[in-house]
Amino acid sequence: xxxxxxxxxxxxxxxxxxxxxxxxxxxxxxxxxxxxxxxxxxxxxxxxxxxxxxxxxxxxxxxxxxxxxxxxxxxxxxxxxxxxxxxxxxxxxxxxxxxxxxxxxxxxxxxxxxxxxxxxxxxxxxxxxxxxxxxxxxxxxxxxxxxxxxxxxxxxxxxxxxxxxxxxxxxxxxxxxxxxx
Amino acid sequence: xxxxxxxxxxxxxxxxxxxxxxxxxxxxxxxxxxxxxxxxxxxxxxxxxxxxxxxxxxxxxxxxxxxxxxxxxxxxxxxxxxxxxxxxxxxxxxxxxxxxxxxxxxxxxxxxxxxxxxxxxxxxxxxxxxxxxxxxxxxxxxxxxxxxxxxxxxxxxxxxxxxxxxxxxxxxxxxxxxxxxxxxxxxxxxxxxxxxxxxxxxxxxxxxxxxxxxxxxxxxxxxxxxxxxxxxxxxxxxxxxx
Ligand code: SF4
Ligand code: SF4
Ligand code: SF4
Ligand code: FES
Numbered sequence: 504x505x506x507x508x509x510x511x512x513x514x515x516x517x518x519x520x521x522x523x524x525x526x527x528x529x530x531x532x533x534x535x536x537x538x539x540x541x542x543x544x545x546x547x548x549x550x551x552x553x554x555x556x557x558x559x560x561x562x563x564x565x566x567x568x569x570x571x572x573x574x575x576x577x578x579x580x581x582x583x584x585x586x587x588x589x590x591x592x593x594x595x596x597x598x599x600x601x602x603x604x605x606x607x608x609x610x611x612x613x614x615x616x617x618x619x620x621x622x623x624x625x626x627x628x629x630x631x632x633x634x635x636x637x638x639x640x641x642x643x644x645x646x647x648x649x650x651x652x653x654x655x656x657x658x659x660x661x662x663x664x665x666x667x668x669x670x671x672x673x674x675x676x677x678x679x680x681x682x683x684x
Numbered sequence: 685x686x687x688x689x690x691x692x693x694x695x696x697x698x699x700x701x702x703x704x705x706x707x708x709x710x711x712x713x714x715x716x717x718x719x720x721x722x723x724x725x726x727x728x729x730x731x732x733x734x735x736x737x738x739x740x741x742x743x744x745x746x747x748x749x750x751x752x753x754x755x756x757x758x759x760x761x762x763x764x765x766x767x768x769x770x771x772x773x774x775x776x777x778x779x780x781x782x783x784x785x786x787x788x789x790x791x792x793x794x795x796x797x798x799x800x801x802x803x804x805x806x807x808x809x810x811x812x813x814x815x816x817x818x819x820x821x822x823x824x825x826x827x828x829x830x831x832x833x834x835x836x837x838x839x840x841x842x843x844x845x846x847x848x849x850x851x852x853x854x855x856x857x858x859x860x861x862x863x864x865x866x867x868x869x870x871x872x873x874x875x876x877x878x879x880x881x882x883x884x885x886x887x888x889x890x891x892x893x894x895x896x897x898x899x900x901x902x903x904x905x906x907x908x909x910x911x912x913x914x915x916x917x918x919x920x921x922x923x924x925x926x
Contacts, residue, residue, distance in 0.1 A: 588792075588793065588794050591814075591815040592792075592815060593820070594792065595792060595794055595795050597822075598792060600790075600820070600822040601790060601823070601825075601839075602824075637822065640815075654793070654794035678809065678917075679916065681814065683793035683799070684793040684794045684796070684799040
């Protein structure tokens with residue numbers, strides 16, 4: 504029987520959640536026995552070309568590209584998991600949500616302390632993703648089946664949830680593994 | 685001044701209450717929350733703090749008294765009361781209140797100095813919140829960093845009033861008070877140019893009384909490693925149940 508397929512995605516996050524995923528250490532050998540990796544930054548596969556059993560996404564949605572890829576994940580994954588504070592609440596990037604986007608851009612690219620007088624320029628290349636007004640949690644865009652809290656969720660949290668799902672059980676986390684930070 | 689005895693009056697006579705089917709003794713007039721705590725039963729609470737008069741603001745401590753929802757931190761014990769406390773219905777309601785507090789403020793736990801020691805966060809853990817189910821409000825809240833030693837970040841304020849009560853009752857200062865109504869309500873300081881204009885001191889009970897990362901002593905962040913913080917391994921309320 505074919506192994507379940509696992510995809511991981513990265514949106515507006517710091518890659519810390521993916522690092523935590525790698526932090527399962529030698530259990531990764533067990534994992535490759537249990538699943539086949541599909542689209543993921545870990546193997547650099549860029550596109551979905553067959554149905555995937557479990558998708559795990561890191562980061563919130565801050566631009567049009569994030570939104571499009573997240574929808575793609577939802578379309579192709581039977582189970583979709585939001586991993587980490589950024590995916591679940593917007594997290595640290597969502598600190599910008601309390602100020603207008605224009606002000607953020609101006610501070611970053613025109614008026615910041617490291618920008619010389621008159622040197623500033625707000626990036627406007629058509630190839631760049633277009634920023635959204637706010638950083639949104641994934642569940643405000645698509646249906647999310649499970650959320651794994653933490654910044655990042657610890658390797659033990661990810662492992663506990665993943666192994667439960669792979670053996671067809673409902674994941675349940677003990678007290679010490681549920682953290683918002 | 686002894687704040688403990690401010691409210692309500694206790695007659696000192698022993699009465700009996702039934703809480704989730706268990707009979708416990710109480711001193712007549714003692715609050716239900718305190719009587720339960722004396723018997724090793726935890727009623728979740730946020731705006732209550734031992735040693736301060738109760739505020740009755742947050743409603744996390746809601747129990748059913750003879751079938752009616754009531755705040756346990758303000759309701760006096762009397763003979764024969766029948767109470768519900770640790771039920772799915774009440775804990776769900778409490779969790780929803782916690783979730784509303786999360787989305788109403790701007791709580792970014794990963795970057796908060798109080799994370800791991802915060803009572804709001806710990807209530808979320810204890811009551812089973814994985815993430816708030818309501819949309820974030822992204823409200824604009826004012827940060828006051830004017831004081832050299834104490835910071836007030838209203839993004840994290842839950843309007844529990846513990847700072848105000850502690851300042852008044854224990855520090856004898858009245859540094860804090862509420863201002864405005866409804867969704868516009870905020871914690872205000874008793875000076876026109878922010879905390880720096882008040883006589884607050886980092887060692888004041890008012891600062892220690894804040895359950896969240898709203899009132900903080902500066903230069904004290906992240907001194908305790910993750911894993912060793914107050915609620916990392918032990919749920920809030922465990923001390924009461926011990
Ligand atoms: S949740 Fe934390 S670790 Fe994960 S992407 Fe966001 S900031 Fe990084
Ligand atoms: S005050 Fe508490 S709930 Fe709010 S951000 Fe800080 S740790 Fe999280
Ligand atoms: S500053 Fe702290 S203690 Fe005061 S009302 Fe806000 S959360 Fe409560
Ligand atoms: S603890 Fe009783 S109302 Fe807040």
